[in-house]
Amino acid sequence: MPEEARYALLYSDYEIKPCLRIPFEKFALFILTLPLCAFLFCIIYSVLFHFESATGTHCHVYNILPSISAAIGNFSPQREVWQAAILLQSIPRFYIAVIYLQFHHGMLYPKDAWMGNFALLLNLVENISLIILSFWTSSMHYYVHEKAFITFILMSEFYMILICIMQSRFKRHNRRSFKWKKRLFSTNISCIILGAYCYMRHNYLCEPYVYSFFAFAEYIVVLTNMAFHTTAYFDFKNRDFVLYRYGAAITER
Template structure:
């Protein structure tokens, strides 16, 4: 009887373990990160150039020069469709990365701490689902759903980043460069979430010019630092390739 293996619930024979495609994991992570990054840059730029007055309008009716992320990605076309396409395309690759982190944590964690690896994986996937939800249920049409999805995204992403930093510091000390950048991204993210919250409340309370634009800029940094945190995956899986086989896929040593 032939020897078999399973990975991600897929069963395949070792005799059929022939690669169809091999891609360096660094390029894979860069491609996945660039999808939302380029879409984000396009949506902000296009909104400022072609939808400036509508995108920067608030109930206070004071002058602002930057649109909020919700306005830029959800209120206008083609920005809305481009953002939704980018977030949809990166969803499955991100789940793959989450599963690879789970496999990695299972090799470095002690058996009684396996639950930490599973928790990190679940948080990563929930963050991804929340991002999909807030992208398709826009604030202009589905404010209640969008708001809940946004709050879930922020809370879960913070817990996930914090947990990953703890796990990497405790169980993966050899990759200090990756941990250093993760800490920087986490700290930046936390600081600008606080700043964005303060500016949002100040705008609603005092209706000062430019305050909403500063809130929007803070939002941008929150999103960009989150993307940067996830892009550090290429540091954690350096010298590995994404290999596609007849009955599955996996990361293999280069």
């Protein structure tokens, strides 16, 4: 079998001519850029043009930062920009999730192969819940948004810790990838704990700026999640993302 099929999602002897070939490093950065730029746009635009509405809470105390839910779901054009970015990056993320399954099976010992399957499931559910919470916003569909957000957080945390465990058991280690994954996971879980503390404190004590600390912790959670997935840059370095007519593959350069 040719090298181009090594990490193929779908492969046919009659469909080996690639429609697109780009370095995976650029592909990974492109996927990160979509939600990152949309995220920054939503926060900055909300602060500049919807400050009072975006930072207001039931406590009626002063804050300087909007929550992510308010910034991406309560106003236009922020809502549409965020939804477009999430929709565009979702299909490549589904591809990469399946490609990672092949990668993990090649790097793990046979007794640990189940971890790769479970990681695929977590990754897919995380991506689906991100789409749901983006399109079913808190202002219009609070119950659905809340459940999707909780699912997203749980799946992303379980996925991160499982990936770190798997990479510690790899036959061949990519130390740089493993190091950054551990750092990003540690920062992510720490900010979730900090955000939960600030959220509860805000609800019980209604102190000024506490909700802004919660919002900032949320930002770090989202940014470290994006960065964690972008560590695929190290896992597939010196390889190309190849798009065929009926599938995709990661190939050696």
